Amino acid sequence: MTYRLYGTPGSLYTGKARSYLVKQRIPFENRAAGEARFRAEIVPRIQRWIIPVLETPDGELVQDGSEIIAWFEARGGVPLPASPPTPLHRLVGQIFELFGGEGLLRPAMHYRWNFDAINGPFLRRDFPAALAPTGAGAAEQAAAFEMASGRMRRAMAGFGVSPDTIPPIEAAYAEFLALFEDHLAGSPYLLGGRPTIGDYGLVAPLYAHLGRDPYPAQLMKATAFRVWRWVERMNAADQDAGEYGAPPAELFPEDGVPETLRRLLRFVAEDYLPEVRAFVGFTNAWLAERPGMAPGTTGLPRPQDRVIGQTSFTWRGLRMQVNVLPYRLYLLQKVQDAFDAAQPHARDAITVLLAETGLSELLTLRTTRRIERRGHLEVWGEAA
Structure with a gap:
């Protein structure tokens, strides 16, 4: 048996995993989440109906796009490793994995369902x-x-999409497309000549919702052609970057971060940092109310649930209320882990970049207990 990827063509998180498998030329079958075997055999093993799920040739199950990528990366041998080899690039990639899959959910849901x-x-x-x-x-x-x-x-309402927030959501998405379009004028991928974890984070919403559904796909083609081509490129097994001549497959040299990428980071600071701040504040208060919660549990009556409550924050001048999902904090930890693992001189460069782009708080906004993945669920680690 080859690898099987259970999901749907229009699933945001399935698109992230599928793009990685395609780019790494890993043989796999696309399998529908509606087939009887998924419901009868896969769902009971992962304890909830959720996609994507990768079934390996020896029957192991890996759930979640980020986990699927990490599973292959840990085994090595992939031709285009998603994790950049240098500390600053590694952290930047993790920022865009977080922002792509979570920070772009508002436009993704709005442009699909409205x-x-x-x-x-x-x-x-x-x-x-x-x-x-x-x-x-x-x-x-x-x-x-x-x-x-x-x-x-x-779910769209739980992400903060409402009649009041739709105009700034559309304006923010147009701003993002313009910034990403400008960045792609100089390189075929986020960090240079090959895709990294940041590209896979971004392709999740930019393909499944915003590049595939009829209305937003036409919007992208009309206003951000290079972004549309990047979406195509992220679903092609080869480089698919003929318009760039013959670009090298390396990343920007010397941990370089061009100004176009710095502008994208500043956008993340404006557009998404307020929500991260609210998530961490709510979660630490929620944890403080549960001092006896056992490690390895979710703290919820139904372990398969993903939302621990709701929080509010000010976003582009409006008060917004959203669901709090520990999974987002799990991705935030990956940003912080990249910093913690770096050597002192690399930490200095990271600190300078984040200060210049308004993202310094990504290193200090930490929950009092870590999120872990056990048994295909997000659970809480040991109390500090």
């Missing part, structure tokens, strides 16, 4: 194709779509 006249006919075919059993009739397919659509629309 343009029914254009997206609706496509989504009503796309979702049932992966979620309804093979041979399902029209009524069963419609039911599968309505169930998924209702769940995702409720």
Whole structure:
């Protein structure tokens, strides 16, 4: 058996893992999360219905796009390692893994679910194709779509999308596209000549939602052609960068961070740091109320749940209320772990860059207990 990737074509987190497998030329099968075997055999083993799930040739299961990438990276031998070899690039890559998969969820959800006249006919075919059993009739397919659509629309509200926030969400996304478009004028990938973990974080929303659904895909093609080409490139096994001539497959030399990338980091500071600050503050208060919580548990009545509560913060002049997911803090830890593992001289360079771009708090916004992944769940580590 080859590797099997269970997910859906339009799944944000599946797209992240799929892009990595394609770029590394790892043989795999795309398998639908709606097939009977996934429900009957895979879901009971991972303890919740969630995608993506990688099934290895020897039957091991790896759940979550970030974990799938880490699983292959730990074994080595991939042609294009996702983790950059130098400390500053490694940390920058982790910032964009966090921001891509989590910080761009608002535009991803808005542009998928608030343009029914254009997206609706496509989504009503796309979702049932992966979620309804093979041979399902029209009524069963419609039911599968309505169930998924209702769940995702409720999640959209939990990410902070509302009539009041839609105008700044659209403005912020347009700003991001312009900044990324400008950066890609000089290199085919985020950190130079090959994809890294930051690219895989960004491709999650920029492909599955924003580059594939009809309305946002047309918007991207019309306003950010280089970003659209990058989305194509991230789903191609080869370099697919002919417009750059013959660029080397190396990253920017000497841990370089060009000004176009610094502007993207400043955008992350403005657009996403307020939410990170609110997440950490809420979580530390939540943990303080549970001093006896056993390590290796979620602290929730249903371990499979992902939300521990709601917090609010000011974003672009508006008060926004969002769900708090420990998974995001798990990705934040990866940024901090990259700093903690660096040598003193590398830490100095990282500190300077983060200060220049307004992101210094990413190193100090830490929860009092670490998030760990055990048994395909996000659980709490030992108390400090």
